[in-house]
Amino acid sequence: MGITRILTAAQMRKADEITIASGLSAFDLMDRAGRIVANSALKCVPDYSRIVVIAGPGNNGGDGFAAACHLRKYRIPVTVVSLVPVDSLSGELKKHANLAVKAGVKVREATSLGAIGEVERWLSRSSIVIDAIFGTGLCRGLGGLMAEVVAKINACDRPVFSIDIASGICSDSGVILGVAVKADMTLPIAATKWGHWLAEGRDYTGRLLDVADIGISDDAIEASWRETCDCDDEQERCFCVNSASLINDEYLKAAWPPRPRLSHKGYFGHVWVFGGSVGFTGAPQLAGLGAYAAGAGLASIICPDEVWPIIASANLEVMTHPESSSAWQKADAIVAGPGWGLERGELLSRLLDTEKPLVVDADALNMVAANPALQSKLANRTALTVITPHPGEAARLLESDIGTVQDDRKQAVLDLVRRYRCWVVLKGSETLVASPDRDIYLNPFGSPQLAIAGSGDVLAGMIGAQLSRQKGDGATLGELISSTVALHAKAGAREGWYLPGELAKLVSEVRQNLERGDGKEK
Ligand SMILES: NC(=O)C1=CN([C@@H]2O[C@H](COP(=O)(O)OP(=O)(O)OC[C@H]3O[C@@H](n4cnc5c(N)ncnc54)[C@H](OP(=O)(O)O)[C@@H]3O)[C@@H](O)[C@H]2O)[C@@H](O)CC1
Ligand SMILES: Nc1ncnc2c1ncn2[C@@H]1O[C@H](COP(=O)(O)OP(=O)(O)O)[C@@H](O)[C@H]1O
Ligand SMILES: [K+]
Secondary structure (H helix, E strand, O other): OOOEEEEOHHHHHHHHHHHHHOOOOHHHHHHHHHHHHHHHHHHHOOOOOOEEEEEOOOHHHHHHHHHHHHHHOOOOOEEEEEOOOHHHOOHHHHHHHHHHHHOOOEEEEOOOHHHHHHHHHHHHOOOEEEEEOOOOOOOOOOOHHHHHHHHHHHHOOOOEEEEOOOOOEOOOOOOEOOOOOOOOEEEOEOOEEHHHOOOOHHHHHOEEOOOEOOOOOHHHHHHHHHHOOOOOOOOOOOOOOOEEEEOOHHHHHHHOOOOOOOOOHHHHOEEEEEOOEOOEOHHHHHHHHHHHHHOOOEEEEEEOHHHHHHHHHHOOOOEEEEOOOOHHHHOOEEEEOOOOOOOOHHHHHHHHHOOOOEEEOHHHHHHHHOOHHHHHHHHOOOOOEEEOOOHHHHHHHOOOOHHHHHHOHHHHHHHHHHHHOOEEEEOOOOOEEEOOOOEEEEOOOOOHHHOOOOHHHHHHHHHHHHHHOOOOOOOOHHHHHHHHHHHHHHHHOOOOOOOHHHHHHHHHHHHHHHHHOOOOOO
């Protein structure tokens, strides 16, 4: 399966070191990066007039020189504007700068604010601007000349192609370090970085192109995760990222293979939703519809007696029982929380005691946040457990605040795993899924259209459906849970406005397309 990895700057440096130690030279890595940048930029903007590369002081600038050299092979006029004196460059950077000059690249220096007019002139003569100012080595806020040049790039009204990451975006957090290039497209080198996805990074990245394969192997990347872990194993279990990848379409295909011709409703599992209270009778129904939409064979609700007649008469599809019923003991998976209110701690405690796969959502999370005994039960559960907090619920579960959670969502999801030792789905734009072993999956799909009350209930039911599919079909748990988040997001990103109940219908359409194989009717 094609996997797109997500790395921090330190992990990228480590993978780079491992690769160089295994025999591939730093010069070659830069050359490969430059070749892919050149080809990719021409593919994005097929204009063979002058290309201007703005090169910074580090290896990102070196990639810029290498790209310029490759562009010359197509006889394209290229200017590199170096923001540091070319004489001050050393190592492979210097070698690539020299090769560029030999290949006929015009190299100009703009090393002080006095040269900003010169930068502006070159920008105005370019068909595309290649931003090679900073990559993963950016470590402090931009000021002076660098900040001025970024402002000129952003004002130049030319397509901007960033190498690796938009200069000015912190590659680990996605925040803007003072000022940042607003790229139209970004070519990630060797792996995606967290900064492409988090905070402002996603907006400044523009179109994220396919990762440039410069010869850094997956083994080197996996080793970089291990070797950059700074936990003291002697003292406590490691809680650094074990792996991080983007959820892609292949996960979805693995999670929804074609339905066997001789299957029956029992094959696809029975999801039981515990939820509903006065004023919140829709939430468990939406979860039930979500379960069906994701492919469950049966969906039932257990709700407080006082709302049972309302919920039972409000829908045909989801079977509805009062709390006195014990029919749920046959559940393949349980979803607890949608619209449940805060008075159901005792029942939640019993559900935590069961050996059933369990999704803990909404009010069930709020009850856990307020009750240390429930927290301990959740953390010590041995059966499969998924918690699905939105940022507000996550903040309550971590005794933190929403700002802190949102400022570092990667850390928040790891903190939730550390505390509750289960699968975590931290919802919101770029939902993060984390396994108890700290494998993180980032969902790149979705739309703010999903910001509507009830869409989270649909998702909780959908995850319940995946957990109830004991038959497995060969997909891993990571694929099952993260692809459910992606399916929900893809359905939510479809054209047109929808109500949360209608979202379930959209989910079922996308899911059926997957099961039929790329949407072909059979
Ligand atoms: N990893 C890989 O696999 C490969 C990576 N490659 C490429 O290398 C890139 C990473 O290169 P990199 O480490 O040299 O960092 P980069 O971003 O060019 O800049 C560092 C320089 O910037 C300076 N500096 C920092 N902040 C500053 C500020 N605010 N204002 C002013 N200066 C500032 C900093 O100065 P210092 O902190 O030392 O004073 C240092 O001189 C990566 O993104 C990719 O494009 C490929 O070549 C092939 C293989
Ligand atoms: N801006 C957004 N972009 C993408 N997805 C979003 C956005 N806002 C909300 N969502 C998604 O919508 C769902 C909302 O869930 P939640 O906040 O629990 O709502 P509710 O409890 O009302 O059902 C989550 O899956 C979340 O990831
Ligand atoms: K860059």
